[in-house]
Amino acid sequence: MQVLKFGGTSVGSSKNINKVITILEDYSKQDKVICVVSAVGGITDKLLNAGNLAKNSEKSYKTEYKAIKAKHITILETLVPNNNSKIIKVLEEKLKSLKNLLDGIFLIKELSPQTSDRLVSFGELLSSYIIAETLKYKGNNAIRKNTQQLIVTNSNFTKAEVKFEPTNKNINDYFNDATQDITILPGFISKSELGEITTLGRGGSDYTAAIISAALKVEKLEIWTDVSGMFTTNPKLVKQAYPIERISYHEAMELSHFGAKVLYPPTVQPVLDLNIPIHIKNTLKPNDVGTVISNDGNTKSSTATGITNINDISLLTLQGNGMVGVPGFSKRLFETLSQEKINIILITQASSEHSICFGISKHDTVQAERAINLAFEYEISKHKIDPIQVENNLSIIALVGDNMKSHQGISGKMFSALGKNNINIRAIAQGASERNISAVISEKDVEKALNTIHERFFENNIKQLNVFITGIGNVGEKLIDQIHQQRNYLKKNLKLDLRIVGLSNSKKMVFNAEGIDLANWASKFHYADKSSLNGFLEKVKALNLRNSIFVDITANEDVSKMYEHYLKNSIAVVACSKIACSSTYQNYKHLQDLSLKYNTPFLYETNVGAGLPIINTLSNLVTSGDKVTSIQAVLSGSLNFVFNNFSDRTNFHDIVKRAQFEGYTEPDPRIDLSGIDVARKILILARENGEVMEIEAIENDSFLTKANIESDTVDDFYKTLIKDEAHFQELYASAKEKNCQLKYVAEFKNGKAKVGLREIPEGHPFYNLEGKDNIVMFYTERYPEQPLIVKGAGAGADVTASGLFADIIKVGSK
Structure with a gap:
């Protein structure tokens, strides 16, 4: 039969x-x-x-x-x-x-x-x-x-x-x-x-x-x-979910109780004692293997077996000082609910006996609230307990598995993953069998929570990163190309599934929750929505994707002011813009504090030296207990390019034009040539070294003329360069006479910093610095005579994009 x-x-x-x-x-x-x-x-x-x-x-x-x-x-x-x-x-x-x-x-x-x-x-x-x-x-x-x-x-x-x-x-x-x-x-x-x-x-x-x-x-x-059996989680919400071939009766009952609709929970009981297997099959795909439920259980699972959820949950809390040490409150509470035929889905009680928290269907909330307040009317009137507290729009998620009890740290992994993705937990329950860990969360976070936990326990440790980029100029295009080129490598070798989900420039923005097609991303902007900073943030929040990363590739102060809003929503920030970290120290410190508070990375390696590991090296020195006594550096790839190519046989105006054309300077080259860009970089390094310093404290010895500095527009600036060519030739002649090279140098020592054009003698580490290269020398207590040197290309779209790429990958490894 x-x-x-x-x-x-x-x-x-x-x-x-x-x-x-x-x-x-x-x-x-x-x-x-x-x-x-x-x-x-x-x-x-x-x-x-x-x-x-x-x-x-x-x-x-x-x-x-x-x-x-x-x-x-x-x-x-x-x-x-x-x-x-x-x-x-x-x-x-x-x-x-x-x-x-x-x-x-x-x-x-x-x-x-x-x-x-x-x-x-x-x-x-x-x-x-x-x-x-x-x-x-x-x-x-x-x-x-x-x-x-x-x-x-x-x-x-x-x-x-x-x-x-x-x-x-x-x-x-x-x-x-x-x-x-x-x-x-x-x-x-x-x-x-x-x-x-x-x-x-x-x-x-x-x-x-x-x-x-x-x-x-x-x-x-x-x-x-x-459907083709019981899945590791809801396949409609988690695309990576897959059928479980074998599962135990108890696991099936737990998953069904907490929302898995494939099986009705009481079904298991009549066949459990007789060990009659239940085989879940798909009518539409009869040849699929399906799921077998029996005493044998899920032998392939090393830890958890499945994740499930129940929506439309209300969390009710009975609390008050009058409950402490007084027996009978739990009995009266649950008898009241039983008389009303209200099913309790989850219960948790504080060890202080000060409160009892339980989850029920939202459809029973009004009835439960009325009945409980009536049952405890006397205690409420005497202020021994508070009126029942009700929280709505909640869901219960549950991680289930027979093998969980033999593995330590399961709950830690689960809650850590949720916390890193800004998923607030309202209540937790875990049975003595350790077969089920349940948590109450906001209903709006269910999809992200299921994807986060599924990724942590069921996807061979492949971590999905969802990237949102603002600023798709030269550097932005290079970054998109690099991500497109390396996606398969990252997935195979680093277990990172990196997707670009949102892109915006000053005019338009595009999104695709499944990931933008990087082979054809530019065409998406033809019919894109009008962009706005707040609109971009709200869309990122609304998508509510796990492991989200906001990448700023602009030089826009208004964009930098958005960082705190992303960090507060546990969205990592990666920035090549120096504006935030070189703004007031109060703002710099505020962003660092937010990063720590919300356990959300804020990375800006490309602020100094583009793709060079300068900030990371300094951070490692400080973290390891070394003390940096002084820093000497050439930090402007654009200025180094200019002075390496300028001579008595060239024209300063033409060299600056060439540097701008080749992408080594900002669109407004005055930012580079004025020295403010270098001043910002040494300021950031000083702050990373623990100094409380403002930009005004940095001595800036400018090599520009008064006319250069006071020019109103970029075109006017270039005109002044032509008029003041003799001034620049004098700077070159003075250096040549002493057999020196002109380098724009940043220095930090004894709590003071300065930047300016210097004549570097032959034999100095800066003397042969070529092209657009940067160099930083760290003198420390461990490196007192021979400094620790970081040297390499410090400007250019490719290397800046690679620095941003490295920070994105670093977020994924956290």
């Missing part, structure tokens, strides 16, 4: 029902088949809605009834196209009984639990009739048996309790004599000992199949649905 159960989606259309029939015909070639069916998909909800409309004297219940009737008639006529008048007539009689019941509800304006059970029973009665008649029409030896004649319950309407002794006898008596190859049973429905129509609760068709399987002691129970 084989027992198969098909859910609402599996029998939701004539097309799917034909798939069910094909499966039943194949199985019946091997052995007799018992098939339990649910109502046609969506019909139970429609029946309840029609009943409520009728109860509320709303005539639109007739419209709902007509939709129910049309759905069933259409399915039957499609499945049995010829000679179906007799079958249609019987179906219409059944539908007429449903109409009479709804009319009665409308007249008396009442829908009791008993009437509700009678009403919803029509769903399974109708679907099972259609499927049985179709099987017969196709020549199968099939029969429909009304489960109400087999399953006996008490009179607890809407969720009746099964009387197993008479139920098992009825099942065995009937099937011992049954001769048909295929028997169709309506799931969910039953009758009380008094002959009243009852139901086994929503999802009760699974339960029906389990009851039949246990009574007949079959080898296995197959539950056919619209």
